[in-house]
Amino acid sequence: MAGELEGAKSLSGLLSGLAQSAFHGHAGITEELLHGQLYPEVPPEEFRPFLAKMRGILKSIASADMDFNQLEAFLTAQTKKQGGITCDQAAVISKFWKSHKTRIRESLLNQSRWDNGLRGLSWRVDGKSQSRHSAQIDTPVAIVELEFGKSGQESEFLCLEFDEVKVKQTLKRLSEVEESINSLMQAA
Amino acid sequence: MKNVFSSLHLQRVGWEARAGSGSAGPVPATSCLAMAESPPLREPVLDAKSELIDFQWKLGMAVSSDQCRSLKYPYVAVILKVADHSGQVNSKSIEMTIPQFQNFYRQFKEIAAVIETV
Numbered sequence: 304m305a306g307e308l309e310g311a312k313s314l315s316g317l318l319s320g321l322a323q324s325a326f327h328g329h330a331g332i333t334e335e336l337l338h339g340q341l342y343p344e345v346p347p348e349e350f351r352p353f354l355a356k357m358r359g360i361l362k363s364i365a366s367a368d369m370d371f372n373q374l375e376a377f378l379t380a381q382t383k384k385q386g387g388i389t390c391d392q393a394a395v396i397s398k399f400w401k402s403h404k405t406r407i408r409e410s411l412l413n414q415s416r417w418d419n420g421l422r423g424l425s426w427r428v429d430g431k432s433q434s435r436h437s438a439q440i441d442t443p444v445a446i447v448e449l450e451f452g453k454s455g456q457e458s459e460f461l462c463l464e465f466d467e468v469k470v471k472q473t474l475k476r477l478s479e480v481e482e483s484i485n486s487l488m489q490a491a
Numbered sequence: 492m493k494n495v496f497s498s499l500h501l502q503r504v505g506w507e508a509r510a511g512s513g514s515a516g517p518v519p520a521t522s523c524l525a526m527a528e529s530p531p532l533r534e535p536v537l538d539a540k541s542e543l544i545d546f547q548w549k550l551g552m553a554v555s556s557d558q559c560r561s562l563k564y565p566y567v568a569v570i571l572k573v574a575d576h577s578g579q580v581n582s583k584s585i586e587m588t589i590p591q592f593q594n595f596y597r598q599f600k601e602i603a604a605v606i607e608t609v
Contacts, residue, residue: 414559467607
């Protein structure tokens with residue numbers, strides 16, 4: 304049985320399934336599904352603790368956002384402890400984290416954002432020449448459409464009109480933010 | 492693309508104001524000449540545009556959460572105060588990652604460059 308639990312391909316699939324369920328919000332990935340698809344020969348009472356162990360390890364790695372040094376140290380410790388993992392399993396987990404780390408982190412960040420997130424920005428500049436109500440000549444306007452929404456919810460749209468003065472004012476505020484970001488990055 | 496459009500004038504679109512000429516042509520309330528475009532906009536409803544009255548911002552750092560003990564995630568949060576066509580004022584709060592903000596800023600700089608040439 305241990306031999307089957309060591310299979311690299313199955314473990315890789317298991318970690319993918321766990322990531323989908325724990326981080327990417329995929330609801331349908333049950334223990335039964337993973338068992339049946341990946342480890343059909345293994346008795347359920349053996350599979351369950353194995354799944355729990357792998358889930359725990361993956362969550363620890365993701366929660367600490369481990370870099371590769373931390374990862375190696377962590378996995379080495381896991382191979383040395385009683386009821387831990389094998390070296391082959393450590394290699395599979397290491398490979399999995401290296402290729403999925405960015406995506407998992409992104410999902411975790413999205414989960415931690417409870418306000419609207421910016422989803423899209425489109426714009427165009429219109430030239431107005433004359434209107435029925437005023438004699439304004441050559442007053443261009445920028446039309447900016449913002450798309451935003453809360454995690455898992457439909458997008459909202461905001462359509463804003465800016466004249467040249469407003470564009471410049473907004474740009475000034477945005478440059479304040481940029482300055483602040485640069486200070487933060489330099490301090491880091 | 493921006494340079495091609497910037498050479499167009501309204502006369503070429505075939506619309507001119509002719510006061511007192513007895514022209515039967517209707518005078519539209521506004522004329523629109525799209526000068527430069529980013530990816531196609533959804534067609535906005537004529538009165539659906541709002542005006543930005545104010546915007547507040549903060550630069551934050553999410554340190555930790557129940558899902559992730561080591562978030563280390565800097566973000567920009569803005570509150571946009573907008574007035575719609577009826578004058579009603581609403582606030583919208585939006586959060587963005589640093590790369591998203593930098594793209595936002597870059598787009599605005601482009602808007603400023605284009606609007607100056609119109």
